[in-house]
Amino acid sequence: MTVTYILKETFTGKRIMKNPDPDNEGQTLDTEESVTDIIVEFAKDGKKYTRHVNVALDSDGNYDDAATKARCEQVAMGVENKIAVGVAQPDPE
Numbered sequence: 001m002t003v004t005y006i007l008k009e010t011f012t013g014k015r016i017m018k019n020p021d022p023d024n025e026g027q028t029l030d031t032e033e034s035v036t037d038i039i040v041e042f043a044k045d046g047k048k049y050t051r052h053v054n055v056a057l058d059s060d061g062n063y064d065d066a067a068t069k070a071r072c073e074q075v076a077m078g079v080e081n082k083i084a085v086g087v088a089q090p091d092p093e
Helices: 065-085
Strands: 004-007 014-020 028-034 037-044 047-054
Touching (some): 004 065, 037 065, 047 065
Antiparallel strands (some): 037 047
16 A cells, blocks of 8 residues: 555645743743645555645745645655655654
């Protein structure tokens, strides 16, 4: 069975990040940050492997969905190779 993938978010160029609140232990602060990647979940044999994959941009600097999905296919092949040699760590359950 080959590695499959699912895009876990829609690329907007921004992502809400949760960071520890230095003034309130156990609390977090949400900040919006600019990003050039997308979170992708790869799966094989019931195990999941989450990766951040850089998005592809067209010649005008706009998000290219087809090229990004092609890049995800390439990353999936790399994840599959890492699984084969035993170095890919699945996400904790």
